[in-house]
Structures are given as structure tokens and as C-alpha cells.
Amino acid sequence: MSTRSFKALPYGAAALAFAAIIGAIALFDRAESQRFQQEQRSQVVAQASTTRARLEGFLNARLLLTRGLVAYFSTNPDVPRERFNAIASILLSQEEGVYRISGVEDTVLRYSYPDDETGRTIIGKDLREIPGQLEVIERMKATRKTQIAGPVELVEGGTALINFTPIFLTASDQAIERGEFWGSVTLLIRDRILFEQVGLTDPDSELAYALRGRDGLGAAGEVFFGDPDLFTQNPALMEVSLPSGSWQLAAVPESGWPLVPPGAVWWRVGGVLLAGFGAAGAFVLVREPVRLRAAIVAAQSANAQLVEEVAERQRAEAALRESEASLKTAKDAADAANQAKSEFLANMSHELRTPLNGILGYAQILQRSDDLAQHRRGIGVIQQSGSHLLTLINDVLDLAKIEARKLELLPRDFPLPAFLSSVVEIARIRAQQKGIDLHYEADPDLPSGICADEKRLRQVLLNLLGNAVKFTERGRVILHVATVAISEPGTTPATVTLRFAVQDTGIGMTEAQMTKIFQPFEQVGNAAQCAEGTGLGLAISRQIVGLMGSEIQVSSTLGQGSKFWFTVTLPLSPEWVQAVTTTERGRLLGYNGRRRRILVADDNVLNRQVLHDLLTPLDFELSEAENGAIALSKITENPPDLLLTDLVMPELDGFELARRVRSVFPDLPVIACSASVTEAEQGESIAAGCSEFLTKPVEFERLLQCLTQYLQLEWRYATVEGDTDLKAVASSGNLPDSELTRPPESELIAMQQAARIGDIADVEAEATRLRALDPSYQAFCDRVCQLAQEFDDRAILTLLTSAALGTGLLGDDDSAESLTHQGF
Numbered sequence: 001m002s003t004r005s006f007k008a009l010p011y012g013a014a015a016l017a018f019a020a021i022i023g024a025i026a027l028f029d030r031a032e033s034q035r036f037q038q039e040q041r042s043q044v045v046a047q048a049s050t051t052r053a054r055l056e057g058f059l060n061a062r063l064l065l066t067r068g069l070v071a072y073f074s075t076n077p078d079v080p081r082e083r084f085n086a087i088a089s090i091l092l093s094q095e096e097g098v099y100r101i102s103g104v105e106d107t108v109l110r111y112s113y114p115d116d117e118t119g120r121t122i123i124g125k126d127l128r129e130i131p132g133q134l135e136v137i138e139r140m141k142a143t144r145k146t147q148i149a150g151p152v153e154l155v156e157g158g159t160a161l162i163n164f165t166p167i168f169l170t171a172s173d174q175a176i177e178r179g180e181f182w183g184s185v186t187l188l189i190r191d192r193i194l195f196e197q198v199g200l201t202d203p204d205s206e207l208a209y210a211l212r213g214r215d216g217l218g219a220a221g222e223v224f225f226g227d228p229d230l231f232t233q234n235p236a237l238m239e240v241s242l243p244s245g246s247w248q249l250a251a252v253p254e255s256g257w258p259l260v261p262p263g264a265v266w267w268r269v270g271g272v273l274l275a276g277f278g279a280a281g282a283f284v285l286v287r288e289p290v291r292l293r294a295a296i297v298a299a300q301s302a303n304a305q306l307v308e309e310v311a312e313r314q315r316a317e318a319a320l321r322e323s324e325a326s327l328k329t330a331k332d333a334a335d336a337a338n339q340a341k342s343e344f345l346a347n348m349s350h351e352l353r354t355p356l357n358g359i360l361g362y363a364q365i366l367q368r369s370d371d372l373a374q375h376r377r378g379i380g381v382i383q384q385s386g387s388h389l390l391t392l393i394n395d396v397l398d399l400a401k402i403e404a405r406k407l408e409l410l411p412r413d414f415p416l417p418a419f420l421s422s423v424v425e426i427a428r429i430r431a432q433q434k435g436i437d438l439h440y441e442a443d444p445d446l447p448s449g450i451c452a453d454e455k456r457l458r459q460v461l462l463n464l465l466g467n468a469v470k471f472t473e474r475g476r477v478i479l480h481v482a483t484v485a486i487s488e489p490g491t492t493p494a495t496v497t498l499r500f501a502v503q504d505t506g507i508g509m510t511e512a513q514m515t516k517i518f519q520p521f522e523q524v525g526n527a528a529q530c531a532e533g534t535g536l537g538l539a540i541s542r543q544i545v546g547l548m549g550s551e552i553q554v555s556s557t558l559g560q561g562s563k564f565w566f567t568v569t570l571p572l573s574p575e576w577v578q579a580v581t582t583t584e585r586g587r588l589l590g591y592n593g594r595r596r597r598i599l600v601a602d603d604n605v606l607n608r609q610v611l612h613d614l615l616t617p618l619d620f621e622l623s624e625a626e627n628g629a630i631a632l633s634k635i636t637e638n639p640p641d642l643l644l645t646d647l648v649m650p651e652l653d654g655f656e657l658a659r660r661v662r663s664v665f666p667d668l669p670v671i672a673c674s675a676s677v678t679e680a681e682q683g684e685s686i687a688a689g690c691s692e693f694l695t696k697p698v699e700f701e702r703l704l705q706c707l708t709q710y711l712q713l714e715w716r717y718a719t720v721e722g723d724t725d726l727k728a729v730a731s732s733g734n735l736p737d738s739e740l741t742r743p744p745e746s747e748l749i750a751m752q753q754a755a756r757i758g759d760i761a762d763v764e765a766e767a768t769r770l771r772a773l774d775p776s777y778q779a780f781c782d783r784v785c786q787l788a789q790e791f792d793d794r795a796i797l798t799l800l801t802s803a804a805l806g807t808g809l810l811g812d813d814d815s816a817e818s819l820t821h822q823g824f
Helices: 003-075 081-092 117-122 133-145 190-200 228-232 266-289 289-368 372-404 416-433 455-470 537-547 576-579 605-618 628-635 654-664 679-688 701-713 724-732 743-755 760-773 773-790 795-805 816-821
Strands: 098-105 106-112 145-151 161-168 181-190 207-212 223-225 236-241 246-253 413-414 437-444 448-454 476-484 495-504 554-556 561-571 586-591 599-600 622-626 644-645 669-675 692-693 715-718
Touching: 003 081, 003 098, 003 181, 003 190, 003 236, 003 266, 081 098, 081 773, 098 586, 098 628, 098 724, 106 117, 133 145, 133 161, 133 181, 133 223, 145 495, 181 190, 190 223, 223 289, 228 246, 228 554, 246 266, 266 701, 413 416, 416 437, 416 455, 416 476, 448 561, 455 476, 455 495, 455 537, 476 628, 537 644, 599 628, 605 622, 622 628, 622 724, 628 654, 644 701, 654 669, 669 679, 679 692, 679 760, 692 701, 715 773, 743 760, 743 795, 760 773, 773 795
Parallel strands: 437 476, 599 622, 599 644, 644 669, 669 692
Antiparallel strands: 098 106, 098 181, 145 161, 161 181, 207 223, 207 246, 236 246, 413 448, 476 495, 495 561, 554 561, 586 715
């Protein structure tokens, strides 16, 4: 090799090294750019898919509005305009963005709502005169399907989409949509509202959108939203499905497609620098063999390190494969959950359609009937179907709250025995329908009041009892409530640990079934039993009990029965009556005027005890009767001011009691109380002569409303903070005790005697009597009642001493000290 060639060799080696490194960087840059562009496009496709789903959901929700009206037209083509306007007004109020509903006979507008000046102007207008409308109508006739026209310019200004839904006259012996074409129902949808609702005009959106396919022609249609140039910018394209036809949605990033990844400049500059260093190194190594040999040694070392890195990478790939296996297992579980949800949606579709068919069917029958009295059974079907729908919706909403972590407990004070009694009575109705015995076993030492979320606790117990009854064909169901532990005296707050257990003699479960019954959408049992529910009850109940700090336990034997139980610790509420009688206006003290007498007729002693504990502190005189015969005897001997009666009692039930009382005492208010919520029983109680119907457990506010209405009461309240009688403040203007108008000495003697022996109840009774005797004593008597409510006997003695000295109850030589020695 010549000297000249030898001198050129290092330069050639440097050039090759530089070219190789630059080539590698170029390949890496190209691969990263492609990956980045694919990632950007995937993100745009994902966001555009969401927008497309919103478009289809918005349109479908509003296109469904006209189904009922089309069905009505198909059998009643000569609809009065007033009837059309009434139906259309209801439909327009259901969905935002719907501007106008019209009825078109062939191509002529016959109806239009809103019934404003524009609506009256366009009635009688032939749609063939409007450009583009005739083609849409002819397409609708040919396809016999709903068509969407537009967006089109409106007569009153602006643009809108017009939905044409065909109407085919249907005879009684003819299949739906097979009759003669009559016309169509049109629905005007404001395209501006559509674009706003689905986010096409969102100024903060990262994407720019365009829509084409006017009149549902898809890619062949005109662009009616956005910049038409977007379709030339390699956009992400989505087909928006319409009832007949489609639109094409184009989406690109707002700032255009980025061609270069954010970090490209760094590796490009770094690559050039690396190529320069590589070229220099190659030049030196070729020129100096000794250094080349050293470089070879270094390369061997680097190669060994590379081998170690390859081994490490293989280990990482093995770990990645294990992770992929775990992900596959998780994916399989997710697929199973999705399959369960799909089955749930199929069942839910059936569950929703069944009561809806009953409601809509009987609604149409009642609508066409001249005599509604002969369709009372239909009203019952509508009520039962509506109740079933409400149960389904509540279950789905509760599950949604749980998944969103929005389900919260709202504890309040309430009486435990009455609460359990009402739960059992509600569950007993279904048990009696199936001929199953429902037993309620409770410890005698259950607390009278607790603080908990009454609604959620009732939901859990009714779900467990309902499942027990549903899966039990013969035998019995038992609810057992036991006191496990009570906190030591003096513990704050005082608590009680309760154990609730529901046992049945039903079909039972296997071990495999017990592991999945608490999962959403999972049910066991035969197809008929599974069809009765949604598979959400136990999942929701488990979450509620979890919020209470406990867990539902289960044991079961296949073919013999199951047992569900849970144990919760709850605060005791010895003052539950005071909590119940405290409203937004303050704590209820009583009422003005004479003392009213109320008779409570109920065969359940717990129900009578609750009403006694609620009403006696409010100055009512209560008497009790365990059946209708005893109640009738007491009413005959001494008629009360009002009768509260249960409907299901031995010897004489509430219905017959009401009839007999009404025949003798026509003006006596009779309030019926029952655990049944059926309209039939409520209607029967009113027909028997009851003035009002209250469901058990009795809501205190509803009971107060009835007492106020039928006894003409004026209530007295006290503020929660200071417990000051609001009525007294209003009457006295916050007068000091020295300025209160006092009763005469003859009227204070009875109160003096009651105060001497500490009989607070008689002190309050005397104050109530004096208040009714003379309105000028209102402030004085309210002050006495306030002190009595606070059990401040020393203040009562002081007030009575002052009153006695001021009115001459004592002689001139007597003093407050001597009065106190007498026992005042």
C-alpha cells in the first residue's frame, strides 16, 4: 500500500464511522417519529370516539321522543290540534335542544308546536316548496325508516336538524309499520345546542372537528360543521350512525399534526456530536495501532458488560412475561365481570320492559276508555309496575353511588323496637303471599333507642328477609335480634353491640355459590327466582354494613337453608323522643289550649309504647286498646278527641272499628296506621270512614300534620341552643320575671302544692290550664313551662315565691324566707 493510500485510510475510517453513527441516529429518529405520530393518532381517535358516542347518544335520546306520538298517529290520524299540542308540550320538556314538533300529512304541515306565531304561520305549508325537503321525504317513503335532514335554514332564523319519522296507518288486524303511508312526525333539533352539548364547540378542546354528510349521506354529503379543509389534513375519521344513513366526523389536533417528537432536537444534536467523536476516534485508532489494541481491550470489556446487560434484559423480559400472565389473569377476570354485566343488562332490559309494557298498555286502554271504573285492576297493575321500576332504579343508583364512593350514612335517633316491628310487618306481607311462616325473635333487653342510618339499616334487613322469602318455598324464615354487649355505665358515648341474623329453610347454596353472591349482578337459584331481582341487593347490603364497620357473614347447606348475620356497634339514644321532636323551628314543647285526649288502638304493644313515648311529653292524654272491641267500648264510654288505629287487629279490625265509630260519632277524626302501602288497603280504609292513612313506621312530621289539621292545634317550640320557648318570647317580648302578669292567689295554690312535692308534670298541667284561662297569663305560664322542661325546680320555686309576694298570697308580715320554709 502506498504512503498516499495509508494517509487516506484514517480519513476513510473517520468518514465511515461518522456515516454509520449518523445512519443509526437517523433510523432511531425515524422509528421514534413514527411511534410518536401513531401515539398522537391513537389519542385523537380515542377522543374523537368519545365525541362520536356523545353525538349518537344525544341524537338517539331525542329521536326516541317521537315514538309514542307516531304510534298514536298510526291509530288516530285525525288527532285534534289541542291534543297534539298537549302531547308535544310534554315531549319538548323532556330533552334540551328540541325546538319544535310538527305533524306532516304527506308533505303538508298540519300540526306544529309550540303554538306560537311561527307555528301558526307554517301550518298548511307544503314541504315540497322547501329546497331539499322533498328528497328526504321520498327517501323516507322508499326506505320506510326515520330520516334526518339538514342542518337547514329555519323560517324564524337559525339552523336546525329535522328528524322525519314516518307514520303508517295501522288497522287492528294489521302489523305495525305495514300500513299505508300517512305522513310523518318531524322533530327540530337545534344544531347549535347539539354541537355545544357534545363538545364540538368547546374552546378548551385539544381537537378541531368537522362534520360532513348533510341529510345523512355520509362521506358523500356536504360539510355542515367545521373547516372543510380538515378532511384534507389526514384526519381521524369516524362514522356517526343515524337511524338511516350516517355522518362522517373528522378530527385533527387543534395545532395540527406534530411531525417531530418533543425530544428529537436533543438526540439529533447529540447524534451529530457522537458521530463527530466517533469519527475522531476512528481516525486516531487507525492511525495509531497501539491505541487500537487498547481500544480492542476496552471493546472486549464493553462487550462483556453488554453480555451482562443482555442477560439482565432477558431476566427483565422473563419478569415482563410473568407480569403479562398476571395481566392476562386480571383481563380474564375483567372479561368475566363484563360478561356478568352483559347478562345483567340483558336481564335488566327484560325487567324494565315488562313493567313498562304493563304501564304503557294500560295507560292506552285507560286513555281510550269512557268508563274508568271498570279498569281498576289496570290501575293496580300500573301502581305495581311503577313500584317495581322504582326498586330497580334505586338498586342501580345505589350501586353507582358505591362505585363512585358517594354512598354515605346519615345517622339519626330512632326507636329500635318499633323500627324492627315495622321491618317484620313489611316482610310478612310477601311471606304470607307464599304461605311461609315469618318469626321475629328479639332479646328482651334490646335498647329503646339507637343512633344509626335508619333507612340503610332497613334496606339491609329487608333485602336479607326478601331473599330468604324468595328462595324459600316451604318452612319458615326467622329474624333474630340480640344484644351482644352494652358499654359500661359512664362511658361516653354509650354504645350497644347488636347482632342481626336471618335464617331460612330454603334452597341453600354450595361453597362456590357463597363465594360470589356478594358480587354485583351475581344470582343463584333457578331462572324464575333470578328473574325476580337485579343481583345487586347483597352487593349493596355488604357495602352498607361495611360502612357501619362490620361485615355480612353467611353459612348455608344446599337443600336445607341459609343463614346471614352481621354484628354492629351503634351509639345508644336514651333521648330519642327529644331528638325526634326537634325540628328546624326548634324543639317541640306542646300546644296551646285545653289538653287533648287520644285513643291508640293497636294489638302490638311496642307500637303503642312508641306513640305513648312520643305524644305524652307534648301534653296529650293517651289511652290504649289492644284490639278494636276494647277501643269501641272506650270510645262509647268517653269519646276521645282523636282515634289512632291499626287496621289488622284481633276480634275487631280497624276497618270495622272505623265504620262503627263513624256511624255513632261522625265528627270524630280517625287516623288509620298500617304497614301495608297498597292503594287497595288505603282506599278501603278511607271508604270505611278513616280521615287519613299513615304508613308504619309512622313518620313524626306526618303525624304532627294530621294532629294539627284535625285537632286545630297551635304548637309551641323552643330553640335548640337556649331551649327558650319561642311562643313565650313572641308573647312576652323577653320580659323579666318581675314584669310578668301573674295569676291571682287562688289560681296559684294548686301550682304551689305541686311544686312542694316536686311534681313537674302537675306544674306543667297547671301552667297549661292557666294559659287557657286568660291570655294575659301567657308569658308567665310559658316561663313556668320553660323552667319545667329544664327541670330547674329551684328557679320554679323562686318564680312562684315572687308571684306569691306580688299577688298577696302571703300576709303582709310574711317574707320570702318564711315562704321557703313552708316548702315552696
